[in-house]
Amino acid sequence: MLILKKRVIALTCALLLAGCGGDSNDSSEPAFTTKSALGEALFRDNNLSFNRTQSCATCHSPEHAFIDPRLNAGGEVSAVSRGDDAVSFGDRNAPTAMYAAFSPLFQFGTHARFNSQQPDYSGWLGGQFFDGRADDLQAQAAGPLVNSIEMAMPDKASVIDRVLANSDYVEAFTTIYGSAIFDDVDAAYDAVTDSIATFEKTDAFAPFSSKYDRSLRGEYTYDPLSKAAQGKALFFSQQFTACATCHQLNANSSKTETFTNYEYHNIGVPINTAARALNGAEAGAIDSGLLANNAVTDEAEKGKFKVPTLRNIAVTAPYMHNGVFRDLATVIKFYDHFLTDSNYAINPETGVAWADAEVSATISLTELQDGNKMDDADIDAMVCFLRTLTDERYEALIPDDGLICD
Template sequence: MRVSIFLISIIIVLIACQEQSVMEDQAYKYRTPSFFPKPTIPQDNQATTARIELGRRLFFEKKLSRTESMSCATCHVPSMAFTDGKARSTGAHGKLGKRNAPTLANLLWMPYFMAEGGVPTLELQALAPLQDSIEMDMSMRDAIHRLEKIEKYQNLSQTAYNRPIDSYVIIRALAAYQRTFISADSRFDKWYYQQETKAFTAEEELGKKIFFSEKAACMKCHSIPQFTDYQFYNIGLYENYADAGKELVTYKKSDNGKFKTPTLRNIELTPPYMHDGSMRTLEEVIEFYNTGGKNHPNKDFRIQPMNWTKEEKGYLLAFLKTLTDWNFVQNHTFLPLEQ
């Protein structure tokens, strides 16, 4: 009797150990730099290699769009810092969306998603493009129907989340993968955080002074380390906004034309600019800030005419280009796996 209890407990311990070693084998640690704050990862979606691999396949999966012609990566191209180079993105049926595809970098630190901040988690965000009739135009049910026929997805789903592929799995795997998009290796990072004094040229130093000056106040909203404070502002792009911005979620007139401050990391690689892609180049953006924008009752008080010289505008541009992280856009672990 005693022996068999002993045996059973040994077996239980062995099984438990095996369970654990599988889990340990899969656990994945996001490569977060020491100079960023500690991120929070949802308890029910801790990273494992299988979850990330599944998310990586789904991100490039064209079956996720009604017409099987477009994946997440159609609008979020890795080599363009996950943008698409278009003013406004075109969806599965060729219809023009209303916003510019934003860069997807350092999503681990983003407190809410979309230009008006209407989506609270990265997991939930995936539902928006999938189901939007102007974007991928898929119902979750149809997406699952298509994917569950594919053995690779079924197997990966079991390994990753211990259940058949469904909406629970799809949105979590996409989020687990997108959290690997960490960009912290620009020349700015080398200079500021890693103290490589020779990382900057004289021009870039001068541009940095303007960026961090009280007068230009760029850093008040585009604050370090993410070059955004994740707050919402009207910067006076228009007297009348076609897109109401944050007002769409709060229904307050005082939020009309307010958009989430975009990160400036990799900004050189993500034209065109602004929520509607209305500015083609960084020179145009700098000229916009130089003139102080249009009048609007909600416009932030810091957006004022700057009267910069041609040289000063050049310095600011040079500084903005130090935020480019070439390793980020060449990172092969972001690229599609063979299907």
């Protein structure tokens, strides 16, 4: 603590001297005058990782719908992220950070379902991360900085030491959070995570600018004969699909629809053996999902993961909590294979039958076995509709695979 105080005193003196020096920079504006601007700088700052190689933006790139776009040895987007030490890999796919601010606090509760033949939901809801272990965005931001296989800073004090090395940060933190903010490491660390969370609540993360959103504002019209329109009808149908059971939060035409209702389910996702080979997990390792959350103790929750948003889903591959599937059509076929007489008994990415679920005892078969089986035309239609959930900034990232949707 004494070292931190000495560092603050030195930097404060430097700032005061610069202010009295009468040079051409005297009238310059502070680098960061708002929490969100400060949070954006921190979000992008590689210096906040131990080896100074990555930032929050490395695994949640603003240019790539806030996912990790780094490629693996095969030239594809990696299913799991490489850490600051360049050799460690995680076990879960880095989800998009877009629209994350809409997730409710982690809780056990109930909510209505829309366009679903299933009863209203009762169970765990919300939170951040796939297992909800962080209540909110600020708690989520606190994790990666000091995670040994992510940004790998040894402790909070080390993070604050890096902050103190930047005079612009010192000026901003003392102006926004008070002159005594660096007197206590925990308070300073809370200020770091609060500013990052504030940035994550800005429109950059939730522009609501997709074709779907524009259609609600009368700025875009789905051609009624297009594949996208057909897919939209399938998605919101109670009779033909069960998509909306888990991926619709509000009543139809809501302008703040996030396309997840933040439920937790085990949908039978298989182990990603390639990811496990990268991260060196022990043989027989199981991702317990929701049960890994310290607030959850019931074995019936094992293998369940938070339902992800479908916004920008067309540009945020690979898919599932472990990145095991690479193509959006594969994901839809995977869902379909739970239905009687499905046309999709074979995983198109492997050419063999779908691998067994990582956790088989808790699969949400009631939801998965609802709806009618699809054919190739239905799959194309669903992909086309999901592409219209891409925010305008990222439409150029939609795969150019020859599928005509409009």
